[in-house]
Amino acid sequence: MKVKNWMVTDLITIGPGASVRDAVALMHKHSIRHIPVVEGDVMEGLVTESNLRQYFFPAMVDDLTMSDVMIVNPITVDPNASIDSAARLIHKYKIGGLPVMEKRRLVGILTITDILGAFIEFLGLLEDSSRIDVVIDEKKGNIDDVIRIIRELGGRIVSVGVDAQSSRKKVHYIRLEKCDIKPMIEAVEAMGHRIVSILD
Numbered sequence: 001m002k003v004k005n006w007m008v009t010d011l012i013t014i015g016p017g018a019s020v021r022d023a024v025a026l027m028h029k030h031s032i033r034h035i036p037v038v039e040g041d042v043m044e045g046l047v048t049e050s051n052l053r054q055y056f057f058p059a060m061v062d063d064l065t066m067s068d069v070m071i072v073n074p075i076t077v078d079p080n081a082s083i084d085s086a087a088r089l090i091h092k093y094k095i096g097g098l099p100v101m102e103k104r105r106l107v108g109i110l111t112i113t114d115i116l117g118a119f120i121e122f123l124g125l126l127e128d129s130s131r132i133d134v135v136i137d138e139k140k141g142n143i144d145d146v147i148r149i150i151r152e153l154g155g156r157i158v159s160v161g162v163d164a165q166s167s168r169k170k171v172h173y174i175r176l177e178k179c180d181i182k183p184m185i186e187a188v189e190a191m192g193h194r195i196v197s198i199l200d
Contacts, residue, residue, distance in 0.1 A: 003086050004079035006118045007100045007108030013038040014047070016067040020055050023047050023066065034097040036106055037070045043106040045070030046099055076101040077110060083118045086110055123159045128178040132185060133197035135169050140192035143172050149191065150174065150184045171196060 013036045014023055023035055033049040047070050055069055077086045077098045086098055090112060100108035120126060132150075136143055147157060156177040163171040176184075185195055 001083040001118050001122060002079070003077055003081050003083060003100055003110055004108070006083060006114045007079065007110045008114065009108045011036065011106070011109060013106075014066055015039060016044050016065065016070070018066050019062065020052060020064050020066075020069060021062065023052060034099075034109060034111065036099055036109065037066045038106065041105060043099060043101070045072050046074040047071070048096065050096070074099055078102065079107055083115060087115050087119075090115065123161070123175060127158065129158055130176050130178055130181045131197075131199040132174045132176070132181060132188070132195060133199075134172050134174065134188055135194045135196055136172060137192045137194070145191065146172070146174070146188055146193060149187050150176070153184050153187060155179060155181070155184050 012026060012030050012032060014026060016037050016039055026035060027033060027049055035047050036043050037045040037047060045066070047066055051071060052069060055064055075089055075093050075095060075098060077089060077100055079100050079102050089098060090096070097109055097111035099106055100110055134146060136146065143160065143162075147160065150157065156179070158175045158177060159173075160175075161173040163173070181198070181200060185198065189195055
């Protein structure tokens, strides 16, 4: 999944001479929390709802412009970067969104909401589905063997995840399109693996 497939391209921008009040009004009008500060074709900075809060004093609101309050060198991402790498940037820097830059040109913006939407689609969470959570006995096979037997029994796998927090007994989460999973559960258990949870 690429950033370019999930970023917002219909951008709301603001000029460097606009006031804090102007930025707040734009955010409210369009229900957004990030506005690139643009002059001509050049992005000069970024203002966010959180970084504007410190200027919400009557004496300051009317005197300050975007040039005074914008983040001058925001963290950005390339449109061809993966959604995974964008998510890692957002997590690492504790930010809510990333301007998307292609050859120094602003082409979009990617927010936490966009990333969440990508992962929800990837995991098939909005589709009618079933899930089998299994602990693999590595002496008796691996996850590829389990996937193979599920497919042989007609299961259409949407996604496979693993609980990386557990160092000893890793749980694999196998999400399938809605189907009769009973034969698959029986087959996986017959292979010697342990089913720990079922969502059907």
